Amino acid sequence: MERKIELNKSRQVLTGAGNIPLWVWLAFAAYGVILVCFLQNFASWKSLNVLLGLIALPLVTRVKGLNGVDYRYGICAFVCALLTFFAPANTLLYWAVVFALLFVIEAGIGKLNGMPLLIALLMSPIVRYAADVFSFPIRLQLTRLVGNAMQLAGMDITVHGNMIMHNDNEFAVDQACMGLNMLITSLIIGVMMLAICQQRFNKTLGNRWLIPVMLITLVLNLGSNVVRMICLVAFNILPENPMHDWIGILCLIAYVLLPSIWLMGWLVKRYGSERSVAMPVEISARLSSPFMLLVQLALLITVFFAATVVRKEKAALPDDSSPVPAVAGFTASRFDAGIIKLQSQQSLVYIKHIPGFYSAEHNPMICWRGSGYAFRKIEKKKIAGHDVYTALLDNGSHQLYTAWWYDNGQRSTIDQLSWRWDNLKGSHDYSLLNVTAASTSDMMAAVTNILNQKPFNHILSGM
Structure with a gap:
């Protein structure tokens, strides 16, 4: 059983007034700064699901045990933060912050039930992306x-x-x-x-x-x-x-x-x-020990440097002015850092680079919807011996025909798990190819030509 301790003046500085230690509030503030400065554009903070999740958190959270006795969330936070150094992704950084906050709560307030973690999962953009x-x-x-x-x-x-x-x-x-x-x-x-x-x-x-x-x-x-x-x-x-x-x-x-x-x-x-x-809630001897404070400080520093790695990775991407390799019959331009736009008289092609197996891609079902188009007649078809997705784009006054698949210049697929597993095993980065035309025949002809002649392989191999 944890023994209750009398706090001297130096420890009162760490614990502050009441039962919740001052360092817990400082940790909340520090991780809040990381969320605002490094993950501000990652989550849709004004979306219904995020707002509903924030309302749900105080309702579903229950303290069910003594504080300072479990390092499970601390270990998970360290793992996510360290993985971020090797795979700089906002998703890993988000989970590093979530686990770190849960670790702070369990150390400073008490052991939690599992519902807050589940709500954090449902609030995360990765769930919305998976649902789409x-x-x-x-x-x-x-x-x-x-x-x-x-x-x-x-x-x-x-x-x-x-x-x-x-x-x-x-x-x-x-x-x-x-x-x-x-x-x-x-x-x-x-x-x-x-x-x-x-x-x-x-x-x-x-x-x-x-x-x-x-x-x-x-x-x-x-x-x-x-x-x-x-x-x-x-x-x-x-x-x-x-x-x-x-x-x-x-x-x-x-x-x-x-x-x-x-x-x-x-x-x-x-x-x-x-x-x-x-x-x-009682303050335990273990809670105010130098070891616990050292672990919390080390985790905060690790998460902060992981956040800077993610930011540097994004800054290292080619800018909009980087040259685009020429392709016969197409006018090529860089739409943004990771997207190349190629246009011919019959078709419009977007090549959207995916940095790694851990990354979310610019799925056309999301991107075109943001341009005001609704997806109709979505089907899986076999063109030139390859599986592709096709759809009709409709904005009410104009219709386009589009197709998309994943390609790295050596292999094409429409299966999410397939290309991610292939990339994890060491293959070259994949890109999403999205081909759009004004008619079904033009779209089919463009896709057939790309899959058979592979005119963009030099672009795919260089991304």
Whole structure:
């Protein structure tokens, strides 16, 4: 058992007034500066999921043990910070800061439950990115499932990629739809509801239940989207109809939130353990020891230098004025530090360099959406013996046809895990190739020429 100590004047400087040590507040301030100065543009701090996560944090956080007795988060923070020196990525720096903050809390206030870590994960941009990009196969399967179900019901339905055709109208299951767009939000709300149920029944579910709870919420969300798509197609509710979004909200409430409330309440009552009487936080001898303060200071310095490495890596990228290798038949220019733009009379090509296996790429489903275009008829096709993704871009008044894949000059693929694993094993850096044209025939001809003739290999090998 930790012995309680009397604080002399020198230690009172470290602990300050009350039970929370002064060095804890100083550490919070220091890591806050790192977040603001080095990760300001990494996360969408004003997005719904981040704001909801910040609201959820004080609700789901529970101190369940003495402070100063666990170094688990400190070890994780050191590992992430050290990895950042070898793979300078904002994601690693973000997790170094998150783990460091959790380590500070556990050392200065008390041992935490697992929910704050889960909320930090759901708030992170990598989850939003994964929901946008990696959910693409899920959207195709949902489209096929809804189409098959409605065909079995005798409805005249045609399915093309992520599009359902009915009564000459198109219905798309895309990343911008109300249902799938609320996936992360519903997961955060699910964690909040679990915390509320635990407080209501004065019981606690162990951390091992967090993953099953998330999987249940995910399955409910997917089921909600199936019902939503069936309703939209069956009642011919197009995107411009206000009911299009209201159907998504009603399905979220009826098929995700309400079942989650009942199910989580039942789980807490059935499998939860009685909470022990809350004990006031006490300052332990180990907490105010020079060793703990030395570890905290060493971690802060390591995270700070890791942040400077990430910043220097970005500064070392070629600037917009760096020369671009010439390509016959194309006008070449540098769009920004890592993106080369090549334009011919028939097509527009973007070559977007990916610095490493750990990096997020400039996925066209995100970039074109930022330019005001919506993705339609997303499909996987085989062109010139290679798999590529194709889609119709539509901004309401203008349509374009686009295709994309990953290429390093030696190998092409559309599989995220495949190119990342290949790059991790030591292959040359991959780039995302995005080919866009005014017609399907021009786009297909341009892609076929690029895959067969490989006119950009000298650019890919030099990136």
